[in-house]
Amino acid sequence: MRQLFRRKICCLIVPFMAANVLFAQQELTLYFTDNVIQAAALNPSFVPNEKTVVGLPSFVFNYGNNAFTYNDLIKKRADDSTYLDIGNVIPGLGKANIIQTQQNLDLIRLYYRHNNIHFNFHISEKFSTKVAYSSALIDLLWNGNVASINKTLEIGPAVNIHYYREMGFGAAFPVKNIHLGFKLKLLNGIADISTKNHLSSVYTHAQDYTIYLETDYHIRTSGVQNLLNDPLSSSLSFDNNGIALDLGVNYSINEKTNLSASIINLGFINWTSDIKNYKSKGAFTYEGIELNAYFQTDTLSVQALADSVKTIFFPIEDERSYKSNLVPRVYIGLQHELNETSGFGALLFLESVKGLQPAAAVSYQKNWNKRLSTGISWSYKNKKLNNLGLSLSGNFGKLQYFLITDNVINLFVPADAKNINFRFGFNLLLRS
Amino acid sequence: MRRKYIFSYIILLVVFTVACVKDDLSRLSLSNWSPEIAVPLIHSNLKTADFIKKFETGGYLSEDTLNNVVVVYENEYESPTASELFPMDDISLDFTDNAAAVNFFLNDDAILSQMLLDNGLLQFDFSAPVKEDVLLVFTAPQATLNQETFVHEVIVPYEGNEQVSLSASIDLSHLMIHFPQDDKNRNTFHVICEAFTAENGAELPHFDIHAALTDLAFALMTGYLGAMEFGHHSNTMRLDIFDNWVSGTVFFDDPKIKINSWNGFGLPLFLSMDNLQGTNNQSNTMPLSGSLTSEATPLNYPDSTQLGTETKTEIIADTSNSNIVNVLAISPHQIDYELSMQTNIHGNSGEKNFMTADASTRFHIEMDIPLKGRIDYLVYQDTFSLDLGKISRMDSAAFKLDALNTFPVSAAVQIYFATDDYQIIDSLLSPPRNIISAGTTDQSGQVTMPASETNFIPLGKEKIEKLESSRNMIFRIMLLTDGDGLKTVRFTTDNNLEIKLGAITQFNVL
Numbered sequence: 001m002r003q004l005f006r007r008k009i010c011c012l013i014v015p016f017m018a019a020n021v022l023f024a025q026q027e028l029t030l031y032f033t034d035n036v037i038q039a040a041a042l043n044p045s046f047v048p049n050e051k052t053v054v055g056l057p058s059f060v061f062n063y064g065n066n067a068f069t070y071n072d073l074i075k076k077r078a079d080d081s082t083y084l085d086i087g088n089v090i091p092g093l094g095k096a097n098i099i100q101t102q103q104n105l106d107l108i109r110l111y112y113r114h115n116n117i118h119f120n121f122h123i124s125e126k127f128s129t130k131v132a133y134s135s136a137l138i139d140l141l142w143n144g145n146v147a148s149i150n151k152t153l154e155i156g157p158a159v160n161i162h163y164y165r166e167m168g169f170g171a172a173f174p175v176k177n178i179h180l181g182f183k184l185k186l187l188n189g190i191a192d193i194s195t196k197n198h199l200s201s202v203y204t205h206a207q208d209y210t211i212y213l214e215t216d217y218h219i220r221t222s223g224v225q226n227l228l229n230d231p232l233s234s235s236l237s238f239d240n241n242g243i244a245l246d247l248g249v250n251y252s253i254n255e256k257t258n259l260s261a262s263i264i265n266l267g268f269i270n271w272t273s274d275i276k277n278y279k280s281k282g283a284f285t286y287e288g289i290e291l292n293a294y295f296q297t298d299t300l301s302v303q304a305l306a307d308s309v310k311t312i313f314f315p316i317e318d319e320r321s322y323k324s325n326l327v328p329r330v331y332i333g334l335q336h337e338l339n340e341t342s343g344f345g346a347l348l349f350l351e352s353v354k355g356l357q358p359a360a361a362v363s364y365q366k367n368w369n370k371r372l373s374t375g376i377s378w379s380y381k382n383k384k385l386n387n388l389g390l391s392l393s394g395n396f397g398k399l400q401y402f403l404i405t406d407n408v409i410n411l412f413v414p415a416d417a418k419n420i421n422f423r424f425g426f427n428l429l430l431r432s
Numbered sequence: 433m434r435r436k437y438i439f440s441y442i443i444l445l446v447v448f449t450v451a452c453v454k455d456d457l458s459r460l461s462l463s464n465w466s467p468e469i470a471v472p473l474i475h476s477n478l479k480t481a482d483f484i485k486k487f488e489t490g491g492y493l494s495e496d497t498l499n500n501v502v503v504v505y506e507n508e509y510e511s512p513t514a515s516e517l518f519p520m521d522d523i524s525l526d527f528t529d530n531a532a533a534v535n536f537f538l539n540d541d542a543i544l545s546q547m548l549l550d551n552g553l554l555q556f557d558f559s560a561p562v563k564e565d566v567l568l569v570f571t572a573p574q575a576t577l578n579q580e581t582f583v584h585e586v587i588v589p590y591e592g593n594e595q596v597s598l599s600a601s602i603d604l605s606h607l608m609i610h611f612p613q614d615d616k617n618r619n620t621f622h623v624i625c626e627a628f629t630a631e632n633g634a635e636l637p638h639f640d641i642h643a644a645l646t647d648l649a650f651a652l653m654t655g656y657l658g659a660m661e662f663g664h665h666s667n668t669m670r671l672d673i674f675d676n677w678v679s680g681t682v683f684f685d686d687p688k689i690k691i692n693s694w695n696g697f698g699l700p701l702f703l704s705m706d707n708l709q710g711t712n713n714q715s716n717t718m719p720l721s722g723s724l725t726s727e728a729t730p731l732n733y734p735d736s737t738q739l740g741t742e743t744k745t746e747i748i749a750d751t752s753n754s755n756i757v758n759v760l761a762i763s764p765h766q767i768d769y770e771l772s773m774q775t776n777i778h779g780n781s782g783e784k785n786f787m788t789a790d791a792s793t794r795f796h797i798e799m800d801i802p803l804k805g806r807i808d809y810l811v812y813q814d815t816f817s818l819d820l821g822k823i824s825r826m827d828s829a830a831f832k833l834d835a836l837n838t839f840p841v842s843a844a845v846q847i848y849f850a851t852d853d854y855q856i857i858d859s860l861l862s863p864p865r866n867i868i869s870a871g872t873t874d875q876s877g878q879v880t881m882p883a884s885e886t887n888f889i890p891l892g893k894e895k896i897e898k899l900e901s902s903r904n905m906i907f908r909i910m911l912l913t914d915g916d917g918l919k920t921v922r923f924t925t926d927n928n929l930e931i932k933l934g935a936i937t938q939f940n941v942l
Contacts, residue, residue, distance in 0.1 A: 209934035289473065
């Protein structure tokens with residue numbers, strides 16, 4: 001029987017193949033959606049209008065690929081069969097290419113106002129992957145080394161995969177016309193795979209095609225085996241502890257204009273359990289097989305060659321614990337109320353990942369009534385200006401729903417998108 | 433207002449529906465993956481010793497005083513020892529008138545002077561019809577023990593029977609026998625047996641004696657030991673450097689067959705080398721002619737003052753006294769010979785010979801081939817089974833061979849691709865060509881300038897497909913020394929061939 005799996009490959013799933021950060025979790029439109037308490041995740045000085053809000057599970061998804069789209073990579077033949085067209089992808093590759101995803105699941109968020117102080121608490125699961133690779137690596141694998149003879153190719157990919165749980169306690173309170181907020185986050189690392197060093201180079205000599213290989217690789221892992229062997233107990237353990245701090249301020253310049261700023265994710269995780277680190281550092285020159293032994297014995301053995309390669313490159317294992325820092329993010333926003341139902345805002349976002357990665361957005365928000373609010377944004381992010389964002393939120397009684405994205409068009413054409421992000425979920429607005 | 437809600441629900445629904453791409457990825461494949469790979473295949477710095485391989489037959493490489501590489505093959509042979517040549521059987525003593533003659537026969541010519549026994553027993557059965565103790569006396573007038581004439585007395589006790597009797601043996605170790613030099617008693621000595629009453633010494637007129645000499649082994653024999661031929665030995669010396677050579681000629685300048693002997697026999701000894709000839713892979717033979725094979729060669733031997741020592745003789749067959757160059761010119765993969773020795777071939781019975789029991793002659797036979805000479809289109813061929821798998825995935829291949837050669841010989845190479853039954857279906861090079869040039873030599877034949885050469889060998893799709901279907905590879909290399917094979921060149925230990933073979937190939941991975 002012909003087995004044909006007609007898979008619905010949701011573009012939301014494609015990014016699971018990949019990995020984190022240059023395209024970090026830049027939720028710019030959310031910052032302007034002040035009627036949704038999840039905005040307080042970006043600035044802890046933001047407070048809801050309601051006295052008590054319970055955030056039900058909500059999901060955040062972010063995918064970025066700065067090199068190619070699904071449709072660039074996967075092509076269809078006339079018979080509907082599909083193939084990977086790597087040759088089509090290669091011309092679009094830059095020196096540094098990144099595929100990254102983040103999936104955050106807010107399990108719960110609680111906000112409660114007592115007098116003028118807003119207390120809050122949340123628990124989130126955070127999973128992120130990032131693979132950074134050079135065009136040289138793909139070019140070498142796909143086209144071979146002839147085109148790069150006499151050139152040193154840096155081919156070592158970097159990998160960062162983190163899975164941790166975040167439990168935050170915070171408060172926000174007014175001081176005159178300023179709202180201050182902070183959040184202390186206890187982090188519980190569940191699994192981590194990250195490359196500390198990822199140098200690997202290949203050089204092919206023009207004269208005799210001698211190949212020189214050099215590596216300086218250091219891969220650190222924690223919790224991977226435990227997670228694979230027993231996911232439940234692994235995800236409930238408290239072995240890899242960390243801490244982080246979010247700080248925010250919201251200043252009312254006048255009745256209609258607010259200037260706000262925050263810095264979040266100032267913290268780290270100490271990875272201490274189920275550690276397996278691998279180091280490989282060495283250089284190897286392959287000049288071909290030595291014939292001398294053949295003349296003496298009539299046999300050629302590549303065992304010695306294999307042994308040499310193994311000796312040079314076989315990784316050294318250790319179980320040393322290590323620390324990984326979170327990526328701090330800075331938001332600076334300006335919001336102006338045009339009238340009772342609408343306003344606009346501007347935002348500058350900064351993130352330090354291999355240098356400062358800026359983003360900026362402007363937004364227009366409209367509250368149609370108590371049951372429906374919408375907003376549109378236009379942002380510059382990931383060095384692209386073509387980001388038209390959308391926020392949509394509404395109430396069914398005390399149940400609030402929301403969908404927020406920085407690029408709504410990409411949600412409709414995910415196969416042609418390099419970036420996809422959205423957040424959706426529900427809140428219970430209990431007491432006004 | 434309700435429309436607005438519906439609008440927002442529709443947006444949510446559309447987003448999650450449209451975001452799903454329906455592609456059949458179950459048969460996702462790669463297409464057009466044809467990398468072009470440059471890879472080094474071979475890298476070697478080969479010296480003479482690497483090419484002259486195997487030496488499964490005891491050969492080795494040496495170096496002469498001019499740094500020429502010398503290929504040496506060698507055999508060893510040791511002749512039978514004197515005790516093996518002259519085994520001593522038991523001898524019965526036939527007593528007549530109380531005396532028995534003992535004769536040692538070596539050969540028709542031998543005239544023994546002395547024999548020193550290493551071992552020996554005189555075993556006897558005695559009986560006499562008397563009822564008293566008897567004194568039995570054995571005497572060998574021509575034999576001495578501790579420099580005194582051999583006399584041995586035995587008391588035969590009376591034990592109450594009808595007659596007195598005894599069976600016993602007498603140790604003859606270290607007995608020196610002096611043989612009379614007259615023709616009548618040549619190689620003979622006598623034993624006398626007498627019996628007396630023990631009490632009063634009266635000679636018994638009648639008694640019965642049966643005796644024999646047993647467990648005899650000599651330690652030394654002297655005298656004229658006669659003419660004889662012994663030590664026949666056939667052997668083959670395998671010259672594996674000539675394995676797989678199929679045609680052409682190689683002329684060595686100064687090859688030698690060296691025979692060293694260490695002789696312990698104290699007598700004129702001659703070596704005969706018969707049927708010494710070379711045979712090549714095509715079963716062509718070339719006999720060695722010259723003094724070594726045409727006449728027996730005398731070997732030195734120890735004189736009576738060098739008893740127990742060996743004397744060395746060196747015999748050389750070279751270009752001055754043989755046609756050894758012609759023998760090697762056929763590239764013989766084996767040299768056959770028969771070896772034997774003759775003693776006293778001049779029959780001079782006045783010679784005083786000696787042999788100790790453990791004396792022998794040892795031979796070390798050596799073929800020295802200094803690699804100095806010339807090679808005239810010598811062709812080497814070897815066959816390898818081949819199964820390269822699915823190499824037709826290769827669209828093309830181009831080999832690049834860099835050679836830096838300090839050997840004074842050029843090499844033209846051809847590789848044939850053949851079927852299971854060795855039918856040639858294609859060749860690598862069309863036409864075959866020199867891929868390694870000879871180093872330039874000076875007047876002495878020594879390389880003074882290396883030859884550098886780069887060859888590109890392309891393989892098209894058609895040839896690749898034939899290569900895939902071939903099951904045998906016939907490797908053929910033709911060698912020619914510098915100066916078109918007419919000039920004498922030298923192969924030294926410094927010669928080397930540095931080769932680097934790389935390939936660029938484009939192939940379909942899938």
